[in-house]
Amino acid sequence: MYSRRFDWDAQPHPLSQATDNQMVRGKTIVNLVDANPTRCGFAYPEDAILSAIARPDAMTYDPAPRGLPAARDAVCAYYREQGAVVSAERILLTAGTSEAYGLLFKLLADPGDEILIPRPGYPLLSHLAGFEGLICHAYPLRYSEASGWRVDLEVVSALVTTRTRAVVVVSPNNPTGNYIKSEELAALDTLCRKHGLALIVDEVFADFPRRPSHPAVKSVVNRTSALTFVLNGVSKMLGLPQLKLGWIVAGGDPRETVTAMERLELLMDFYLTVGTPVQTGTAQLLAGRQDIQHQINARLTDNEAWLDARLTGTANICRLAREGGWYAVLSIDDAIGDDARALTLIEKAGTLIHPGLFYDFYREGFVVLSLLLPPERFAHGVSSLIRRFGRPAA
Ligand SMILES: Cc1ncc(COP(=O)(O)O)c(C=O)c1O
Numbered sequence: 001m002y003s004r005r006f007d008w009d010a011q012p013h014p015l016s017q018a019t020d021n022q023m024v025r026g027k028t029i030v031n032l033v034d035a036n037p038t039r040c041g042f043a044y045p046e047d048a049i050l051s052a053i054a055r056p057d058a059m060t061y062d063p064a065p066r067g068l069p070a071a072r073d074a075v076c077a078y079y080r081e082q083g084a085v086v087s088a089e090r091i092l093l094t095a096g097t098s099e100a101y102g103l104l105f106k107l108l109a110d111p112g113d114e115i116l117i118p119r120p121g122y123p124l125l126s127h128l129a130g131f132e133g134l135i136c137h138a139y140p141l142r143y144s145e146a147s148g149w150r151v152d153l154e155v156v157s158a159l160v161t162t163r164t165r166a167v168v169v170v171s172p173n174n175p176t177g178n179y180i181k182s183e184e185l186a187a188l189d190t191l192c193r194k195h196g197l198a199l200i201v202d203e204v205f206a207d208f209p210r211r212p213s214h215p216a217v218k219s220v221v222n223r224t225s226a227l228t229f230v231l232n233g234v235s236k237m238l239g240l241p242q243l244k245l246g247w248i249v250a251g252g253d254p255r256e257t258v259t260a261m262e263r264l265e266l267l268m269d270f271y272l273t274v275g276t277p278v279q280t281g282t283a284q285l286l287a288g289r290q291d292i293q294h295q296i297n298a299r300l301t302d303n304e305a306w307l308d309a310r311l312t313g314t315a316n317i318c319r320l321a322r323e324g325g326w327y328a329v330l331s332i333d334d335a336i337g338d339d340a341r342a343l344t345l346i347e348k349a350g351t352l353i354h355p356g357l358f359y360d361f362y363r364e365g366f367v368v369l370s371l372l373l374p375p376e377r378f379a380h381g382v383s384s385l386i387r388r389f390g391r392p393a394a
Contacts, residue, residue: 005131015339015355018346030351030381032369035326037239041374042295048288049240052281061276065269066261067093067247071282075247078286084221090250090257092264095273097204097233097246098128103267104229104248105132107260108198109165115200116159116167118151120359120366122174122202135163138360141176148213148321149178153187160191166198167191171217172205172324175359175368179209179216179323185223189252192226198260199228199252204236205325207293208300212323221249227260228252234278236326238285239292245278296326296372303371303378304328310382314390329356330367332389338364341389349384 012020022029034040066072072088079086094100109115111133117125119138126136139156141149156167167188171180180188180201192199201220209218217223221230233246248264250257278285304319307328311317316333332341338355345351356366373381 005133008127008130015342015346015352018343019352022346022350027350029346030377030384032352032373032378032381032385033354035370035372036241037236037292037296037372038242040299040372042239042292042299044239045288045291049285052284052288053243053277055277055280055284058277058280063272065092065265065272067091067274068276068279068282071245071279072247074283074286075249077283079219079221079249082219082221084219086221086249086251090261092248092250092261092268093274093279094233094246094248094268095244095275096235096241097202097231098124099273100229100231100233100246100248101125101128101200101202102132103264104166104198104200105129105134106267107263109134112163114161114164116156116164118168118170118173120173120176120356120361122170123358123360125168125170134165137164139167140362141173141178143176143320145321148323149173149176150181151184151188153184153191156188157191160195160197164195164197166200168200168202169220170202170205171220172208172212174205174325175327175329175354176320177205177210177322177325177327177329179206179212179218180220181213182215182217185217185220189224189226189228192224192228193253197226199224199226200231201228202231204232206232207237207289208297208326209324210300210304210322213321216323222251224252226252227256229260234285237293238289239296240285243278243285245274245282299375300326300371302375303373306375306379307369307371307382310379310386313393314386315393316391317386317389326370326372328369328371330369332365332367334365334389334391336389338366341367345385345388349388351381351384353381353385 072091140152230249235241320329354368
């Protein structure tokens with residue numbers, strides 16, 4: 001009766017079952033992977049946000065498949081502040097970045113076509129592609145202490161087949177935190193042009209830099225000549241996922257950009273998913289972003305510094321270099337499997353971590369943590385992890 005889109009293992013992972021069991025028993029869980037900013041104790045400029053989405057002009061419904069002009073102008077202003085000139089004709093608003101992926105996959109690929117995605121990477125990507133009937137091939141990001149995470153460009157190009165339609169880059173990547181470097185971008189741009197592929201670059205974490213190593217690209221907008229779609233939205237930028245506002249900036253090849261925008265507009269005309277109140281408020285919301293971004297960046301830095309200090313006394317756990325984003329990746333040297341470690345920690349200490357395997361790390365021995373948590377909760381959870389799995393430094 002149902003489509004093959006659901007032909008994947010939808011059974012809850014033992015880790016979520018174990019977490020639910022703990023909650024049913026009334027145990028308090030420390031969720032060390034909580035990346036929901038609205039639950040992390042930030043002082044949102046509530047009056048300003050609520051007044052932005054309660055403007056009188058939100059009472060008029062004026063359907064605009066690309067998004068209301070004033071909201072698209074506000075997105076242009078955001079890029080102008082970053083030094084990139086973008087015309088509103090190249091911007092299409094969406095109800096979040098996940099929806100933007102779905103639209104782009106519909107635009108670019110037929111069922112059975114292929115896209116290339118980063119590994120390790122954002123777990124939702126392969127599902128979003130799968131729902132459009134696409135096949136994902138993962139290209140590796142390789143880590144070294146000297147250079148951090150780098151795209152294995154040789155493998156990317158070896159993965160291209162006649163059915164490949166797009167290369168996806170997440171910059172900074174979730175969860176590894178690396179920005180795309182200018183030489184990587186140039187190589188991917190050349191590859192995409194050579195094979196007629198589109199480049200999709202997800203920059204939802206771009207406003208949260210830590211130590212971008214040279215020559216990291218802060219935004220890919222206006223930096224490519226292959227057909228390129230840059231994704232962003234307020235979910236991370238303003239820490240407000242519930243507003244459901246994202247956008248696509250189309251660019252690169254100017255002729256293809258016009259065609260792509262026309263087709264995206266047509267697609268969006270069937271859905272018209274973006275709410276009016278968030279669009280009439282976009283200019284005010286984006287103009288006020290510094291306040292929350294400052295708080296989030298301070299939190300990420302403070303938690304990371306605390307984590308590093310705590311890890312100096314530990315022989316077998318270290319944090320991998322982070323250029324940006326909201327996550328810390330720990331490498332743990334022990335004989336315990338990643339799933340077993342996470343299960344033990346939730347069952348014995350009520351602390352939830354994500355095994356690296358959730359993000360398709362290429363081997364066992366990695367843990368992913370959110371750096372967004374309130375400091376006490378973060379310290380409590382990390383201390384549980386280190387107590388159970390850390391070996392004291394000699
Ligand atoms: C890399 C990345 N892209 C996109 C999204 C989804 O963003 P949105 O809430 O705008 O759909 C997330 C959410 O965590 C993400 O981590």
